[in-house]
Amino acid sequence: MRYLRSFDSLKPGDHACLIYDDVARRDALFREFVEHGIRRGERVILVKPDAADESVIPSRAAWGQFGAFSSNETYISAGRFDASSALQMLRTERDRSVAGGFSALRAAGEPPVEVRANGYSHALVDWERSANDLFASGRMVAVCAYHVATTAPDAIIGLMNAHPVVFFAQQPNYRVRVDQIDTRRLAISGWLDVTTMGSVVGTLKQAVDAGGDLELDLADIDFVDLAGIRLFAEAADRLGSAGSTLFLCSAPAWMVQILELLECFGTGLAVR
Amino acid sequence: MTGLRHEACVYNGADDFLRLTVPWIREGLEAGDPIIAVTHRSNAEALREALGRDAGQVDLRTSDTWYLSPAKAFRGFLGFAGAHPDAKCVRMIGEPIWPVGWGTAVREYAHYEAVFNVIAHDSPISALCPYDAGSLPDHILDHAYSTHPHVRTAASTAANEHFVEPDVYCAHLAAAMSEPAEPIHEIGVTADLEGLCKTIATAAAAAGVDSDRVRALRLAVHELAANALKYADASPTVRTWTTPDSFVCEVVSQGPSLSETTAGYVPIDHRADSGRGLWLVRQLCDFVEVSSRDSRTAIRVHMRRRG
Numbered sequence: 097m098r099y100l101r102s103f104d105s106l107k108p109g110d111h112a113c114l115i116y117d118d119v120a121r122r123d124a125l126f127r128e129f130v131e132h133g134i135r136r137g138e139r140v141i142l143v144k145p146d147a148a149d150e151s152v153i154p155s156r157a158a159w160g161q162f163g164a165f166s167s168n169e170t171y172i173s174a175g176r177f178d179a180s181s182a183l184q185m186l187r188t189e190r191d192r193s194v195a196g197g198f199s200a201l202r203a204a205g206e207p208p209v210e211v212r213a214n215g216y217s218h219a220l221v222d223w224e225r226s227a228n229d230l231f232a233s234g235r236m237v238a239v240c241a242y243h244v245a246t247t248a249p250d251a252i253i254g255l256m257n258a259h260p261v262v263f264f265a266q267q268p269n270y271r272v273r274v275d276q277i278d279t280r281r282l283a284i285s286g287w288l289d290v291t292t293m294g295s296v297v298g299t300l301k302q303a304v305d306a307g308g309d310l311e312l313d314l315a316d317i318d319f320v321d322l323a324g325i326r327l328f329a330e331a332a333d334r335l336g337s338a339g340s341t342l343f344l345c346s347a348p349a350w351m352v353q354i355l356e357l358l359e360c361f362g363t364g365l366a367v368r
Numbered sequence: 369m370t371g372l373r374h375e376a377c378v379y380n381g382a383d384d385f386l387r388l389t390v391p392w393i394r395e396g397l398e399a400g401d402p403i404i405a406v407t408h409r410s411n412a413e414a415l416r417e418a419l420g421r422d423a424g425q426v427d428l429r430t431s432d433t434w435y436l437s438p439a440k441a442f443r444g445f446l447g448f449a450g451a452h453p454d455a456k457c458v459r460m461i462g463e464p465i466w467p468v469g470w471g472t473a474v475r476e477y478a479h480y481e482a483v484f485n486v487i488a489h490d491s492p493i494s495a496l497c498p499y500d501a502g503s504l505p506d507h508i509l510d511h512a513y514s515t516h517p518h519v520r521t522a523a524s525t526a527a528n529e530h531f532v533e534p535d536v537y538c539a540h541l542a543a544a545m546s547e548p549a550e551p552i553h554e555i556g557v558t559a560d561l562e563g564l565c566k567t568i569a570t571a572a573a574a575a576g577v578d579s580d581r582v583r584a585l586r587l588a589v590h591e592l593a594a595n596a597l598k599y600a601d602a603s604p605t606v607r608t609w610t611t612p613d614s615f616v617c618e619v620v621s622q623g624p625s626l627s628e629t630t631a632g633y634v635p636i637d638h639r640a641d642s643g644r645g646l647w648l649v650r651q652l653c654d655f656v657e658v659s660s661r662d663s664r665t666a667i668r669v670h671m672r673r674r675g
Contacts, residue, residue, distance in 0.1 A: 098560075099560050099563025099567075244570060252571050254551060289590065289594075291560075291561055319586065321590050322644060350584070354587070357651055
């Protein structure tokens with residue numbers, strides 16, 4: 097399983113799972129994905145959930161380049177989840193696209209809630225797994241959206257695991273970011289851990305070296321691991337030994353709890 | 369007093385509880401020992417009444433707020449001892465709420481009793497652990513007899529012939545970790561720890577783990593996976609599944625082994641660069657099982673689901 101930060105890097109051969117909780121955000125990502133395919137001259141199909149915004153349909157496309165299908169009709173026949181006809185439909189569309197001179201088929205969609213939420217959840221995981229074969233030829237790329245709140249809880253991780261590529265809609269498109277607000281105030285946001293802290297260390301060190309109280313605005317921090325905590329503790333030690341303080345501003349409650357558990361507070365470190 | 373005295377006492381009813389504990393507490397008060405008593409709510413009330421004016425000299429707590437997890441209770445007791453560095457003897461009464469019927473949770477409380485003998489071995493602590501024979505099943509009383517070097521009755525206190533060496537007992541508990549029922553989901557650990565943690569967090573939230581516990585689990589899995597990447601010989605994996613009680617995540621790696629007895633229970637040096645990860649994982653999660661044998665290490669963490 098590979099995690100993706102931007103749809104731009106999806107290419108033919110990729111079968112991606114989009115995990116989201118906000119329908120508007122899903123539709124924005126669908127739109128981005130569809131437009132990208134249109135620009136690249138791929139054939140694009142949308143297996144459109146009933147509630148999807150009309151703006152996901154591209155305003156400009158070449159003759160035969162775009163098609164929209166109803167999600168209900170694709171996945172359900174005679175009132176039941178029909179895995180084999182859904183798979184056959186995708187295979188047919190892929191082959192038709194290639195035969196029509198397109199470099200690849202690009203598909204985006206979401207199974208209807210009847211299929212996501214009830215007793216079909218394991219059949220759906222199996223279906224996603226079997227669909228991986230469609231991508232082996234490198235002539236198809238797809239994004240399968242799954243709404244967390246309306247997908248069967250026991251299927252969520254199986255669905256992510258069935259896709260070679262996973263994308264979380266709620267994440268920012270950067271990992272960690274450090275912004276210099278003024279000389280004595282930095283804002284750190286995103287995911288700070290042992291794999292991302294390299295981009296923070298230098299700026300923080302400079303600010304600590306300059307001396308005097310320092311404020312870190314942590315209102316938009318999503319995660320800090322032990323290595324990140326240690327980074328703060330060391331900065332606080334150095335400031336504290338010079339009689340100054342590192343203030344963690346708007347630090348989320350979970351982070352304050354971890355700092356307390358690790359007994360980080362004392363000379364040089366305080367929350368504000 | 370030179371080292372730990374760790375006694376079990378099996379009682380039957382409130383009067384019996386008081387017969388066993390009150391003289392022991394009064395003995396401590398006379399000696400000027402700091403005393404903490406963590407007991408079931410009804411026992412705490414009975415103690416308060418029986419001790420009368422002296423109740424104010426005992427730190428009386430109730431089990432429901434103290435035993436949030438074995439590791440949190442453990443930290444609490446060591447913290448109480450640490451707050452009285454000059455005491456010749458620190459007295460503790462600890463009565464967990466045994467999660468009868470949840471095998472993993474019972475094993476983890478048994479493990480906590482066993483490892484206390486090791487970690488507190490040289491500390492001037494006298495610990496008395498009451499077991500309610502009226503409500504606890506035999507297999508939990510068996511744990512009591514296996515993990516306490518001494519047994520106290522109203523008449524006497526004596527060495528316990530059923531006591532099992534902690535390493536042996538913890539290995540026995542680790543061996544009881546059973547293979548879960550399907551479906552188990554397996555994910556390879558790569559340097560993209562953020563993706564891994566978000567996957568686990570999404571699944572845990574969907575399984576009904578409270579959001580603040582999901583955040584704790586995310587950090588726990590991150591530290592376990594990062595450690596496995598750093599020290600393991602081959603690519604580690606994360607396995608996850610749900611049980612009726614909990615969402616479970618297991619990080620499996622090949623490489624240097626851990627102590628099944630003490631891993632994550634050794635108090636940490638807050639200024640040290642390493643060795644804090646597993647301690648933190650135990651503090652963050654509801655239950656943590658460690659199996660480390662034949663160069664395969666599996667650390668299994670449990671988070672309660674909303675019932």
